[in-house]
Amino acid sequence: MEIKAEGILKKYIPLAVFALVMIPLPFFISNYEAKILVFVGINAILAMGLCLLMGYAGQISLGHAAFYGIGAYASAILTTRYEMSVWLGFLAAITLSALVALLIGIPSLRLKGHYLAMATLGFGEIMYVFFVETDVLTNGPGGIVSIPPISLGRFTLITAQHYYYFVWGIAVLLLAVSINIIYSRVGRALRALHGSEIAAQAMGVNTAKYKIQVFVLSAVYAGIAGSLYAHFVNFINPSPFNLTFSIILVFIVVLGGTGRIWGALVGAFVLTLLPEYLRVFQEYNLIIYALILILVMIFMPQGLVPGIADLVGWIRFRGQQST
Amino acid sequence: MQLSQILQFIISGLTIGSVYGFTALGFTIIFNATGIINFAQGEFVMLGGLIAAYFYKILNLPLFFACVGSIVLVMIIGAIFERLAIYPRRNASVITLIIITIGGSMFLKGSAMHILGEDPVALPAFSGEKSLAFFGAAIQPQAIWVIAITLTSVILLWIFYNNTILGKAMRASSDNKEAARIVGINVSRLTLYSFAFSAAVGAVGGVVITPIILAVFSMGGMIGLKGFAAAIVGGLGNPIGSVMGGLVLGVLESLSVGVISSGYKDAISLLILLLVLFIRPGGFFGSAKGQKIEP
Numbered sequence: 001m002e003i004k005a006e007g008i009l010k011k012y013i014p015l016a017v018f019a020l021v022m023i024p025l026p027f028f029i030s031n032y033e034a035k036i037l038v039f040v041g042i043n044a045i046l047a048m049g050l051c052l053l054m055g056y057a058g059q060i061s062l063g064h065a066a067f068y069g070i071g072a073y074a075s076a077i078l079t080t081r082y083e084m085s086v087w088l089g090f091l092a093a094i095t096l097s098a099l100v101a102l103l104i105g106i107p108s109l110r111l112k113g114h115y116l117a118m119a120t121l122g123f124g125e126i127m128y129v130f131f132v133e134t135d136v137l138t139n140g141p142g143g144i145v146s147i148p149p150i151s152l153g154r155f156t157l158i159t160a161q162h163y164y165y166f167v168w169g170i171a172v173l174l175l176a177v178s179i180n181i182i183y184s185r186v187g188r189a190l191r192a193l194h195g196s197e198i199a200a201q202a203m204g205v206n207t208a209k210y211k212i213q214v215f216v217l218s219a220v221y222a223g224i225a226g227s228l229y230a231h232f233v234n235f236i237n238p239s240p241f242n243l244t245f246s247i248i249l250v251f252i253v254v255l256g257g258t259g260r261i262w263g264a265l266v267g268a269f270v271l272t273l274l275p276e277y278l279r280v281f282q283e284y285n286l287i288i289y290a291l292i293l294i295l296v297m298i299f300m301p302q303g304l305v306p307g308i309a310d311l312v313g314w315i316r317f318r319g320q321q322s323t
Numbered sequence: 324m325q326l327s328q329i330l331q332f333i334i335s336g337l338t339i340g341s342v343y344g345f346t347a348l349g350f351t352i353i354f355n356a357t358g359i360i361n362f363a364q365g366e367f368v369m370l371g372g373l374i375a376a377y378f379y380k381i382l383n384l385p386l387f388f389a390c391v392g393s394i395v396l397v398m399i400i401g402a403i404f405e406r407l408a409i410y411p412r413r414n415a416s417v418i419t420l421i422i423i424t425i426g427g428s429m430f431l432k433g434s435a436m437h438i439l440g441e442d443p444v445a446l447p448a449f450s451g452e453k454s455l456a457f458f459g460a461a462i463q464p465q466a467i468w469v470i471a472i473t474l475t476s477v478i479l480l481w482i483f484y485n486n487t488i489l490g491k492a493m494r495a496s497s498d499n500k501e502a503a504r505i506v507g508i509n510v511s512r513l514t515l516y517s518f519a520f521s522a523a524v525g526a527v528g529g530v531v532i533t534p535i536i537l538a539v540f541s542m543g544g545m546i547g548l549k550g551f552a553a554a555i556v557g558g559l560g561n562p563i564g565s566v567m568g569g570l571v572l573g574v575l576e577s578l579s580v581g582v583i584s585s586g587y588k589d590a591i592s593l594l595i596l597l598l599v600l601f602i603r604p605g606g607f608f609g610s611a612k613g614q615k616i617e618p
Contacts, residue, residue, distance in 0.1 A: 054418070060418055060421070107601040108600075108601070110601075111600060111604065113417040113418075114360040114417065114421065115555075115600055115604055117360075117421055118360070118548075118551055118555070118596065118600065119596075119597055119600045119601075121548065122548065122552070122593040122594075122596045122597050122600075123593075123597065125545075125548065125589065125590075125593050126590045126593045126594060126597070129586070129587060129589055129590040129593075130590065132586070133584070133586040133587055133590075243544065247425055247429070250422065250425075251422070254418075254422055258418070284433070284437070285433075286429055286430075286432065286433035286436070287429075287430055287433035287434060287437070289429060290426045290427070290429035290430035290433060291426075291430060293422065293423075293425070293426035293429070294408050294423055294426040294427065294430065297412065297415075297419055297422050297423045297426065298408070298411050298412050298423070301412065301415060301419050
């Protein structure tokens, strides 16, 4: 039996510190900045799910925007056309994302490397075509409007600050769940399977089961994010759920550091805030993104979090040497 | 559907299928020499068409020189891409290389958009616009060019891989890199050649198809994906299979437009990709190879 007390401290202290920083933040920033941070939160949820899949289980998904879209459309359609409660819509978003992930995951996760990447890419594109073309359900490019906001009992979330706390509350919760998984038997099984699937199987790890479970979990994270997005922006159309966004998500996970769950958060912050500061270069967005992607992959392939940690270690080492 | 309608669909399917085949050839060439899947392959096709149109329209080069010049330029771009983006991390993991080539494709697409503009452009048909009648269906002369050039390329490639030293070296390198090195083959140089070569092949596809479907900076993504689907259908690594796969995919996609609404056209090709990946990832035209067990 592990000594639990020390484990709990190590696991959750960074989380507590993070929460302490985030809680007072809305009082010091403008409405617009709060709104941006809500998007950071939504992207962080997406990135965390994907990070569990890519970083820990070592799989890849180039179509994750599809699950984001499934969650968003499920919530949107049920709460507008069928006038169901937001919470039912939420539940439907989660269930539907999980089911589709199961459906796609079972045949896909037998594939490896490039083949898996292409299969997920193809799936993502198929879902995008579906969102655009099946307008009896999704209203096509016109999108769905007047999606109701979230209400907790008699309190309705209206302002950016309300959504800030709600979204980040969920994000922190999901972060805690992720950390829990990572430090558990499941997490070790995932890392074993990432290291070498054959070896893991030889040691009795049911790799197929874990791969599918983590894939479904990452889809559920994305579905939750989609639901939150729909209710926050009150309008959705197919355009955020395309291949470009799937790639941005992969980029977020990889930038922050593929094997680090905090990397997903760092990546979400950097890549959601960056376009705001690059607004001057609006047109060159794509090229700059692409260049950063390539340069990071070439020079810091492990991502920012490990890369900067290494850099700090190196500076301290040099500091020691000179004394 | 009448026979002439079906024939029409088949002809247009073979035409667009040839472009998928060229793209698939590009994937196969790089994969054969290096084991890498180049996600930027579709962009080479796009650049071929777009640059040729630019040479023809803006620089007023004669059509032949515009096309050949474009192919040469794209070949150089492919080589530069390999040296700058792939070579530094050539031993990296699959995911890293995938992301690098994705970044490359975004970069090429964004650059094309800025330098060459956002509007679709056309090239004139190589030998006139008048359609020929063929059993009730109409064939554009350009379509005949496309199919003819495709078949010629396949024959040339077959000769290349079987009868030239470089071609044999590429096959050797794809079989076993270490063994190839031991025999004195410069594998890293081969990677460079294969990127340049596959960029050129992609550009040929782009150039011949632009008179029929206009070239635009955003066309690379879908063409790349369908080209990959074609390569998988034909058996990744098999040049003839790649072209056959492209033709099959093109015809299936074209026929499906006749049956279902054209908006779903892209989804059909992708569905075929998924089905092939799930059921027979080895493809239909190649021999089934076992899967290597990586340590």
